[in-house]
Amino acid sequence: MTLIALISSIVICCASLAYGFAQRGFTSFSIWILIFGAGWLFAVWQEWKWYSAVALFLATVASAFGLWFGFTPGWMFAGGIFALFAWDMSDFRQRLRLMAKDDNVRGIERRHLLRISLLALFGLFFASITMLVRVQFTFEWGVLLVFVILLGLGQLLGWLKK
Amino acid sequence: MCCEPLPCLSFNKVYRSILLAALVYILLLTGLITLRGEFIALAIPFVLYLLYGFWSAPEILDLHIERRLSHDRITPDSESIVTLTVINNGSDLEELFLEDRIPPHLTVRIGSPRHLILLPKGSSYTFSYTVTGPRGSYSFETIRAVATESFGLIRREQTIQTTERLFIFPEFRRLKHVSIRPRRTRVYAGSIPARVGGTGTEFFGVREYQFGDSPRTINWQVSARHEENLYSNEYQQERVADVGVVIDARIHANLFHTSQSIFEHAVTAAAALSDAFLNQGNRVGLLVYGSYLGYTLPGYGKVQRERIMQALAHAEVGASSVFAGLEHLSPRMFPPESQIVLISSLVDDDLNVLVQLRGRGYQVLVISPDPVKFELGFLPPSPQVDLAARVIRMERDLLIRRLERAGIHVIEWDVSLPLDQVVGPILMRQRRVL
Numbered sequence: 029m030t031l032i033a034l035i036s037s038i039v040i041c042c043a044s045l046a047y048g049f050a051q052r053g054f055t056s057f058s059i060w061i062l063i064f065g066a067g068w069l070f071a072v073w074q075e076w077k078w079y080s081a082v083a084l085f086l087a088t089v090a091s092a093f094g095l096w097f098g099f100t101p102g103w104m105f106a107g108g109i110f111a112l113f114a115w116d117m118s119d120f121r122q123r124l125r126l127m128a129k130d131d132n133v134r135g136i137e138r139r140h141l142l143r144i145s146l147l148a149l150f151g152l153f154f155a156s157i158t159m160l161v162r163v164q165f166t167f168e169w170g171v172l173l174v175f176v177i178l179l180g181l182g183q184l185l186g187w188l189k190k
Numbered sequence: 191m192c193c194e195p196l197p198c199l200s201f202n203k204v205y206r207s208i209l210l211a212a213l214v215y216i217l218l219l220t221g222l223i224t225l226r227g228e229f230i231a232l233a234i235p236f237v238l239y240l241l242y243g244f245w246s247a248p249e250i251l252d253l254h255i256e257r258r259l260s261h262d263r264i265t266p267d268s269e270s271i272v273t274l275t276v277i278n279n280g281s282d283l284e285e286l287f288l289e290d291r292i293p294p295h296l297t298v299r300i301g302s303p304r305h306l307i308l309l310p311k312g313s314s315y316t317f318s319y320t321v322t323g324p325r326g327s328y329s330f331e332t333i334r335a336v337a338t339e340s341f342g343l344i345r346r347e348q349t350i351q352t353t354e355r356l357f358i359f360p361e362f363r364r365l366k367h368v369s370i371r372p373r374r375t376r377v378y379a380g381s382i383p384a385r386v387g388g389t390g391t392e393f394f395g396v397r398e399y400q401f402g403d404s405p406r407t408i409n410w411q412v413s414a415r416h417e418e419n420l421y422s423n424e425y426q427q428e429r430v431a432d433v434g435v436v437i438d439a440r441i442h443a444n445l446f447h448t449s450q451s452i453f454e455h456a457v458t459a460a461a462a463l464s465d466a467f468l469n470q471g472n473r474v475g476l477l478v479y480g481s482y483l484g485y486t487l488p489g490y491g492k493v494q495r496e497r498i499m500q501a502l503a504h505a506e507v508g509a510s511s512v513f514a515g516l517e518h519l520s521p522r523m524f525p526p527e528s529q530i531v532l533i534s535s536l537v538d539d540d541l542n543v544l545v546q547l548r549g550r551g552y553q554v555l556v557i558s559p560d561p562v563k564f565e566l567g568f569l570p571p572s573p574q575v576d577l578a579a580r581v582i583r584m585e586r587d588l589l590i591r592r593l594e595r596a597g598i599h600v601i602e603w604d605v606s607l608p609l610d611q612v613v614g615p616i617l618m619r620q621r622r623v624l
Contacts, residue, residue: 081209088213088232092220095228104228109235116239119206119342126287128302128317136285136308143340147242151235174222 029137030124031072034117038068038083041110045090048103061090072118080118087111105155109148116144207343210240243343251348252280255333257290259354263499265361269299269320274333277314284308287336288317293328296321296356323358325457327503330354359499360454362462363610368470368617372529372553375429383426390425397424432475432488433467434524435460435498437505438534439480444507446565453507455559455605456533462609463531463557464498475523476501481508485523519547527551535561536589536600545596556593556600557613562586563604 042065046058064086071079091108095101120140127133214236221229253276260271274290290303301319309315330352338345371383387394396409399420412421437460438444444453460476467474468491475488476498486501488494524530530552534540548554562583569575590600603613 081205084209085213088217088236091232092217092229095232096224096226101228101231105232105235108232112235112239116341123285123287123306123338123342126289126304127306128304130301130317131305131307136306139284139308140340143242147238148235151238154234154238155231 029134029141030117030121033141034072034114034121035069037110037114037117038065038072041065041087041107041114042068044103044110045087045094045107048094048099048107049090051103052097052099068114077118077122080115084111084115102156105152109151109155112151113144113148120144207240207243210236210343214240239341240343243339243341246284246339247344248283248337248339248346249281251283251335251337251346253277253335253348253350254279255288255335255350255352257330257333257352257354259330259356262355263357263359264322266322266324266358267361269322270356271318271320272303272330273316273318275314275316276309276335278309278311280311282309282311283337284340285338285342287334287338288315289334289336290319290330291332291334292321292330293356295326296323296328321356325358325360325454325503327500328356328358330356357500357503359503360457360461362458362465363608364469365462365466365610365614365617368463368466370431370433370467370529370531370553370555372431372433372527373551374525374527375431383428385426387424388427390428392426392428394424394426396421398422430471430473430490432525432528433472434475434477434488434519434528434530435464435467436477436479436530436532436534437502438532439478439505439507440537441480441507441509443535443537443561446561446568450565450568451507452535452559452561452564452605453505455564455603455609456535457502457505459533459557459559459603459609459613461499461502463533464502465495467531468492468495468498474498477523478502478505480506485520487523524552527553529553529555531555531557533557533559535559535564536586536593538585538589541589541592544593544598548596548598554598556598557603558590558600559603559605563606567606 042061046061046065049055049061050058064083068079068083071083088108088111091104091111094104094107124133124137127136214233217229217233217236221227221233255277256275258273258275260273261268262270264270272290272292274288276286276288278286286307286309288305288307292298292303299320299322301317303319305315305317307315333350333352335348335350336345337347371385373385375385383390383392387397396412399408399413399422403422407422407424409421409423413419437456439453439456444451444456446452464474464476471490473488473490474494476484476486478484478501484501484505486494486497489497530547532544532554534556536556536558544554544556562579566575566579590602593600601613601616603609
């Protein structure tokens with residue numbers, strides 16, 4: 029079940045990005061994205077644990093790039109969200125290997141898939157809402173965002189120091 | 191462990207959070223700098239993922255873990271069932287990874303020492319697995335418990351110290367009786383002829399009738415020849431003796447071609463002999479002679495048997511060239527004129543030390559696992575190998591003959607055959623031989 033979800037999410041992620049890029053004539057980019065997706069699938073087969081982190085970063089950069097150039101946001105969001113989904117699944121798949129044969133693999137798989145799917149749906153929903161309800165990017169919003177970022181960075185540094 | 195290498199659990203959990211947080215901040219900053227809401231919208235799923243992870247992070251673990259072994263003393267071919275019960279006294283744990291860290295060299299036969307489970311607050315979980323392994327003493331020291339939330343971003347770890355020990359004793363077949371005749375025996379009644387007249391079963395001599403002698407002991411034939419006196423039969427007293435079992439654990443006497451070791455056979459013999467001597471009521475001590483001298487002080491009975499078996503479970507080969515120091519044995523460990531049983535494949539340098547021991551009045555018996563036959567079993571047959579085997583065999587025969595000339599009884603043991611079948615009958619006959 030997990031493997032199917034992982035492969036599906038990689039395929040959807042790469043296909044969405046590639047289609048979104050191809051729509052605007054970036055065919056060569058689309059081909060590179062498909063090659064990258066094939067590499068990701070190959071990494072799953074070869075169990076290269078590091079690849080999923082790199083793939084998540086690259087897929088997010090590609091989505092951001094597409095949004096910057098005004099490509100269809102739906103495809104770009106799908107690319108980013110399913111990259112996150114695939115990244116989570118590849119880690120979850122490794123955790124499942126720790127399970128013994130008589131452990132409740134199905135139960136844990138089902139619960140995890142339900143949560144990550146709901147999260148992806150919520151993410152997609154909120155992102156779509158954000159795109160629909162375009163709020164004026166005021167100075168106050170900017171200050172709030174800077175504050176949140178600094179607070180988060182401070183927390184992160186503190187955590188790393190520990 | 192026999193199963194596949196342990197998968198790494200960490201998966202760099204901290205870096206997962208960092209990567210995700212970094213992506214979120216990059217998107218937010220880009221959105222802020224470019225004043226484009228799309229980037230912030232793209233960051234939303236990542237933020238939700240992070241928030242859920244932090245929100246459902248497990249609290250500090252409060253687990254109570256019990257481990258039970260079905261048998262804490264087994265033999266190499268048998269199994270012990272390890273049962274672990276985990277009780278969660280803390281909060282709900284969405285994913286709890288439990289790993290019973292089993293000592294190296296132990297093999298898991300059935301089940302797994304690792305489990306990934308969901309453990310709600312106040313509930314318990316029990317799992318079992320069976321282990322087996324080679325001779326040795328194994329301590330189960332830690333149980334590792336790692337709890338993570340569903341997304342594996344935050345984890346809490348607890349290592350529980352435990353003290354269970356599993357002894358895997360050498361497996362041996364019991365020897366029915368081992369006849370020895372040391373010069374000195376102890377005062378307690380036993381089964382070893384004490385070279386002293388008294389009550390017993392074996393005829394010792396004839397002496398003048400004394401008041402109190404049973405009429406049954408009167409030797410009428412001798413008495414008939416002497417009109418003035420009656421004569422009684424005297425029987426040999428049977429007592430217990432001091433027996434020191436010495437096991438040769440020197441590398442060059444035990445390790446042969448392609449690291450094949452004859453030592454396990456020596457340990458088996460030591461276990462069988464110690465058991466037999468203790469069953470006969472003797473006071474038995476053990477010396478493992480390897481890189482150091484591992485003493486088990488002499489003692490009687492079941493407790494001593496347990497001590498010796500534990501010492502044999504620990505016994506390992508070590509680097510030591512000759513029996514240096516064996517000629518200066520502690521009288522506490524090996525009382526003068528007692529019985530010494532040496533289990534060794536014998537090397538040339540041992541002759542002098544063993545002759546010295548014999549000269550000091552010890553009754554020395556050598557059980558010698560045959561290293562020539564043992565090593566030949568691992569070598570491809572060829573004229574060179576045959577020639578070498580013949581040369582070594584001649585050298586060994588010469589050494590054994592010299593030892594026997596010095597009054598040391600040597601019993602050769604072809605280790606491809608069981609000890610009780612090969613050596614047992616010879617040891618039982620010794621009563622008449624010595």
